[in-house]
Amino acid sequence: MSEIITITSGKGGVGKTTAIASLGIALASRGQKVVCVDGDIGLRNLDVIMGLENRIVYDIVDVVEGRCRLRQAMIRDKRLPGLFLIPAAQTRDKMAVSPSDMMRLGDELRHEVDWVLIDSPAGIERGFKNAIAPADRVLVLTNPEISAVRDADRVIGILEAEEKGTPSLILNRVNPGMVKRQEMLSPDDVLDLLAIDLIGVVPEDQSVLIAANRGAPIALDKESRAGQAFHNIAARLMGEDIPFMDLEEKGGLWSRISKFAGRN
Amino acid sequence: MSFFKRMTRSKKKSAQSAKERLQLVLTHDRTDMTPAQLDALKDELIEVISRHIDIDPDAVNIDIAREGREQRLIADIPLKANARRRGR
Numbered sequence: 001m002s003e004i005i006t007i008t009s010g011k012g013g014v015g016k017t018t019a020i021a022s023l024g025i026a027l028a029s030r031g032q033k034v035v036c037v038d039g040d041i042g043l044r045n046l047d048v049i050m051g052l053e054n055r056i057v058y059d060i061v062d063v064v065e066g067r068c069r070l071r072q073a074m075i076r077d078k079r080l081p082g083l084f085l086i087p088a089a090q091t092r093d094k095m096a097v098s099p100s101d102m103m104r105l106g107d108e109l110r111h112e113v114d115w116v117l118i119d120s121p122a123g124i125e126r127g128f129k130n131a132i133a134p135a136d137r138v139l140v141l142t143n144p145e146i147s148a149v150r151d152a153d154r155v156i157g158i159l160e161a162e163e164k165g166t167p168s169l170i171l172n173r174v175n176p177g178m179v180k181r182q183e184m185l186s187p188d189d190v191l192d193l194l195a196i197d198l199i200g201v202v203p204e205d206q207s208v209l210i211a212a213n214r215g216a217p218i219a220l221d222k223e224s225r226a227g228q229a230f231h232n233i234a235a236r237l238m239g240e241d242i243p244f245m246d247l248e249e250k251g252g253l254w255s256r257i258s259k260f261a262g263r264n
Numbered sequence: 265m266s267f268f269k270r271m272t273r274s275k276k277k278s279a280q281s282a283k284e285r286l287q288l289v290l291t292h293d294r295t296d297m298t299p300a301q302l303d304a305l306k307d308e309l310i311e312v313i314s315r316h317i318d319i320d321p322d323a324v325n326i327d328i329a330r331e332g333r334e335q336r337l338i339a340d341i342p343l344k345a346n347a348r349r350r351g352r
Binding site for chain 2: 149154157166181186189193196
């Protein structure tokens, strides 16, 4: 019973690739077999975020065009048993792969792993269409920024129109101090605007950039707040009922984020 | 200090501005309708209804309401008191 999950956002730079890498780590650390697929052909990045850039031989276009077998393109992450990456091609463009190619690839991957995590490129064009085609479930990721929320709403509308069902929301890079000072949209505000279910709130955390510098996804650092948040999302994907993290840093008065759980 | 705080608090916080602006922009994005197009729709609706029954155009309230991800066009059109008698 494997599941194909695509993370998409409309807007670029909100943290899709970071989320895919960390959810891959988090699911694999729970004993799951996982493959992360980079859907951003021409602008590949999941390889560097996962720290696997030096091990690429074949990529997704090689698989689709039959130059290698599926397993040859699955790079094993040696840090965890059961974690793999299928990199995007860097010298091709999105038109090299079609939505039906992706459906076929997805069906083949179901036989190999428990979870297929697809990193969608930004935008709502071919690359996005490719990424959502095989998905059983779509997660829309956004930041509490006005442009990111607007783009997320557009993407949710397209997913509904394409009968992909209503996606769940990951709200990334929430700064609790700014929310407290009412200078940043709160998780409650964003949920009210987008009107979909919440699956995770990830606090803004400088260790995310440091982890990316090192090619060690933030979920490998279980001490970090962002890493914990991704482990919580992985647990929720596996059907566990995990309360939402208290974003308050040290003993403040801000009410617990767990109240948002009531909205689901 | 507390006076200063009160002064700064009287200005609307930016999160509130962001939310209000997004509410408007999302309504128009979702319906694929500009505010001008919505106004044209209102005018035409008022014109059609006025042909059949007496209404007060200034009291008419037509707007898009949000309920979750569903949007509906809500029209509140008060009839003039003697509208029915005069109509028939």
